Amino acid sequence: MQPVFLHIDGNSFYCSCERLFRPQLRAKPVVVLSNNDGCIVALTKEAKALGLKRGVPFFQVRDLIKEQGVTALSSNYELYQSISGRMQRTIAGMIPKMESYSIDEIFGDLTGVADGDPKQLTALVQSIRSRVRQWVGVPTCAGIAPSKTLAKLCDHYAKTYPTFEGVVNWLELSDERRRRAMNLTPVGEVWGIGAKTREKLLAMGIETVLDFAQADAAFVRRRFGVVLERTHRELNGISCIALEENHSARRQIVRTRSFGKACSQMDALIAAVSVHMTEAVRMLRLQKCAAHTVGVLFHTDPFDEGRAQYGVFESTRLDVPCADLMTLTSAALELVRKFYKSGFAYKKAGVFLTDFVEEKRALAPVSLFDFERLDVLRKRERMQSSLDELDRRFGKRAVMMASAKLSGEWIMKRDLLSPCPTTNWNDILKVS
DNA sequence: TCTGGGGTCCTAGGACCC
DNA sequence: TCTGGGGTCCTAGGACCC
Numbered sequence: 001m002q003p004v005f006l007h008i009d010g011n012s013f014y015c016s017c018e019r020l021f022r023p024q025l026r027a028k029p030v031v032v033l034s035n036n037d038g039c040i041v042a043l044t045k046e047a048k049a050l051g052l053k054r055g056v057p058f059f060q061v062r063d064l065i066k067e068q069g070v071t072a073l074s075s076n077y078e079l080y081q082s083i084s085g086r087m088q089r090t091i092a093g094m095i096p097k098m099e100s101y102s103i104d105e106i107f108g109d110l111t112g113v114a115d116g117d118p119k120q121l122t123a124l125v126q127s128i129r130s131r132v133r134q135w136v137g138v139p140t141c142a143g144i145a146p147s148k149t150l151a152k153l154c155d156h157y158a159k160t161y162p163t164f165e166g167v168v169n170w171l172e173l174s175d176e177r178r179r180r181a182m183n184l185t186p187v188g189e190v191w192g193i194g195a196k197t198r199e200k201l202l203a204m205g206i207e208t209v210l211d212f213a214q215a216d217a218a219f220v221r222r223r224f225g226v227v228l229e230r231t232h233r234e235l236n237g238i239s240c241i242a243l244e245e246n247h248s249a250r251r252q253i254v255r256t257r258s259f260g261k262a263c264s265q266m267d268a269l270i271a272a273v274s275v276h277m278t279e280a281v282r283m284l285r286l287q288k289c290a291a292h293t294v295g296v297l298f299h300t301d302p303f304d305e306g307r308a309q310y311g312v313f314e315s316t317r318l319d320v321p322c323a324d325l326m327t328l329t330s331a332a333l334e335l336v337r338k339f340y341k342s343g344f345a346y347k348k349a350g351v352f353l354t355d356f357v358e359e360k361r362a363l364a365p366v367s368l369f370d371f372e373r374l375d376v377l378r379k380r381e382r383m384q385s386s387l388d389e390l391d392r393r394f395g396k397r398a399v400m401m402a403s404a405k406l407s408g409e410w411i412m413k414r415d416l417l418s419p420c421p422t423t424n425w426n427d428i429l430k431v432s
Numbered sequence: 433t434c435t436g437g438g439g440t441c442c443t444a445g446g447a448c449c450c
Numbered sequence: 451t452c453t454g455g456g457g458t459c460c461t462a463g464g465a466c467c468c
Contacts, residue, residue, distance in 0.1 A: 041450095
C-alpha cells in the first residue's frame with residue numbers, strides 16, 4: 001500500500017498564541033522576540049509584508065517597527081508549549097499515528113485511511129484544521145503526500161497560495177500542476193536543503209525544486225551523500241523517512257542563555273551554570289533518564305570582533321550515569337573552575353547532558369531545596385529574610401532567579417519568569 | 433629496501449531542522 | 451548600546467585490537 005503522510009503546522013505559531021490572549025492584535029503586524037529581546041523569532045504575515053524577516057536583530061529594525069506600529073513581544077515559551085500540547089492532543093485524537101516534530105508541527109501517517117481516497121483525505125484534514133481552530137484557536141495549514149518531504153512541501157504551498165484554502169494534497173494534483181508548483185519553488189525551500197547545500201546547488205545551475213527532483217540520483221549521492229539522496233528520493237514520491245512516534249525522548253539536553261550584559265567574574269558563570277543545571281536535570285528526570293556525560297560551555301561575545309575571544313566547550317564522563325542534581329552540578333562547576341580564565345567578558349553560558357540511560361528508580365522532582373544546598377548560596381544566611389519575602393510574594397522560581405542574580409552579574413529581561421505573577425525584574429529586585 | 437587488512441569505537445566537525 | 455536557544459544525524463579520521 002502506498003504510504004500517505006500528513007504535515008500540519010501553526011501559522012506564525014508564537015504570534016498566533018499571543019493573539020489568543022490579545023484579540024486586538026488580529027490582522028495587525030506582530031513579531032515575537034528571542035530571549036533577551038535579541039532578534040525576531042516569529043512574525044505574522046502582516047509583519048512580513050513590511051519587509052521584516054525572521055532572525056533579524058531587533059535593534060536593526062527598531063525604527064521600522066516603531067514607525068509602522070508593529071507590536072513587538074518578548075517570548076513566552078511556557079505559553080507556547082502549553083498551546084502546542086493542546087494542539088497536538090486535538091490532532092492526535094483524529095488520526096491513527098502521529099509524530100510530534102516540533103513545537104508547532106506534527107507529521108501524521110494516513111496510510112490506508114479512507115481507503116486512500118484523495119478527496120476524503122483532504123476533507124478529513126480540513127476537519128482537523130477547523131477543529132484545531134475551534135478548540136485551540138490557532139490557524140494552521142497542512143500538506144498531504146506520499147513522503148514526509150513532499151508533505152512538508154505541500155504545506156508550504158498551502159501557506160504560499162491562499163487559493164488552496166489551507167490544504168494541499170499531492171495526490172489530488174495533476175502531473176502538470178505538480179511540475180508547475182515545483183518549478184515555481186526555489187530549491188532552498190525543501191526540507192533538508194539548507195544554506196550551504198543551496199549555494200552548491202545554485203552553482204551547478206540547480207535552482208528550483210523541479211531542477212533538483214529531476215537531477216540524477218547517483219550524482220546527488222556522490223556529491224552530497226546519503227542524506228540528500230534520501231531527500232531526492234522523497235521528492236520523487238519514494239518515502240525514505242519513517243514516522244517517529246516517539247520523537248520526544250531526547251538524546252541530549254542543552255540549556256544555555258546569553259547574558260544581557262557580558263560578565264567577567266567566575267561567580268557569575270557559576271551562578272548561571274547552576275541555574276541551567278537545575279533546569280537540565282528537571283528535564284532529564286521528566287524523561288526518566290540518567291546522564292553519563294555532563295558538560296559546560298561559555299564564551300565571549302562573538303560579535304565583538306575587536307576583542308580577543310575565548311570559548312569553552314568541555315565535558316566529563318562520570319563513573320556511572322547520574323540523575324542527581326548535586327553530583328551533576330559539582331561536576332559542571334569543576335569544569336567551570338578548571339577552564340575559567342579571567343580577563344574575558346563572557347556573553348553566554350550553558351550546560352549539556354548526554355549519553356543517557358534509562359533510570360528505573362523513582363526520582364523525586366528537582367526542588368528548590370536541592371538548589372539551596374549548592375555553594376552558590378553561601379550568602380544565603382544574609383539573604384534569607386529577603387528571600388523569604390520573595391518566596392511569599394512570587395514563589396520559589398523567583399527566589400532561584402534572584403539568588404543567581406545576586407551572586408553574579410546575571411541580567412535577563414524575563415526568561416524563566418512566566419510562572420511568577422510578575423515578569424518585571426524591578427519588582428523582584430525591589431523586594432530582594 | 434621492503435612495513436597487512438579489517439573491524440570497532442570514539443570524537444570533532446559540519447550540515448541540517450525549528 | 452542592542453545579534454536566540456534548542457535539537458538531530460552523518461562522515462572522516464584516529465586509536466586500538468587481532
